[in-house]
Amino acid sequence: MDARDLAAARRDYALGGLDESDLxxxxxxxxxxxxxxxxxxxxxxxxxxxxxxxxxxxxxxxxFVLLKGFDAGPDGGFVFYTNQASRKGAELAANPRVALLFPWHPLERQVRVEGTAAPVSRAEVDAYFARRPRGSRLGAWASHQSEVVSGRAELETAYAEAERRFEGVEEIPPPEEWGGYRVTPEVVEFWQGRTGRMHDRLVYRLAEDGWATERLAP
Known part of the structure; x- marks a missing residue:
């Protein structure tokens, strides 16, 4: 598809706008x-x-990952879980700066976040892992995320080994390298689609005395 086809595929925006008074x-x-x-x-x-x-x-x-919790209030943050030995885990250990994006296309909305990630407590990790489906808990043991594997058969063998290891075990613990992060925001942008490409972009920025807001040109 070339640029002309992409342009033709664009559609107008139908929802109302986002005003400063809405924040x-x-x-x-x-x-x-x-x-x-x-x-x-x-x-x-x-x-x-x-x-x-x-x-x-x-x-x-x-x-893409799944948001597994967020804390409302001035000290809130966005929580997700992963294998901390994965590529993202290694990068966050060396550089905790992170950006998030929620793409809610049917509502013609996006939320963009910039902030810093820090590991959540082990108690939070254990509590969340216990709520995961059994298959997902087994998969966490079977898959060393981001490592190169020889093929699908290697993954299936590892999963079968995890099944045998925890046969009859109801409370499967999380692997040592499995954990979570809370992203503390410093910038949060709320984007609302508007007609004529005159979209609304309202941004919160963390300042010394609290949150300041500003509007960006679309």
Missing amino acids: APEPMAMFERWYADAVSAGIHEPNAMAVATATPDGVPSLR
């Missing part, structure tokens, strides 16, 4: 409001978010 006093309360809208709209996996990390010398990487 909550702080971004996590605003996110809670918009997240509830996404859930009510029936968006598939509204908690899916892109997570961008980078090496200390600036080489970026990007992937």
Whole structure:
């Protein structure tokens, strides 16, 4: 598809706009409001978010993960879980700066976050891991995320070994390298599509005396 085809595929935006008077006093309360809208709209996996990390010398990487919790309030953050020995885990250990993106296309909305990731407590990890489906817990033991494997058969063999190891065990513990992160935001942008490409972009920025807001040109 060339640029002309892509341009022809664009459509107009139908929803109303986002005004400064619509904003909550702080971004996590605003996110809670918009997240509830996404859930009510029936968006598939509204908690899916892109997570961008980078090496200390600036080489970026990007992937989708699922948001597993967020804390409303001025000290809130965004929580996700992963294998900390994975590429993103290694990059976060060396450079905790991170960016998130929630793409809620049916609502013509996006939320963009910049902040710093820090590991959550082991108690939080254990509590969340215990709620995961059994198959997912076994998969966490079977897969050494981001490592090169010889083929699908190697993964299936590792999963079968995990099944044998934990046969009859109800409370499967998390692997040592499995954990989670809380992203503390410093910048949160709420983007609302508008007609004529005159989109609304309202941004919270963390300042010394609290959150400041500003509007960006689309």
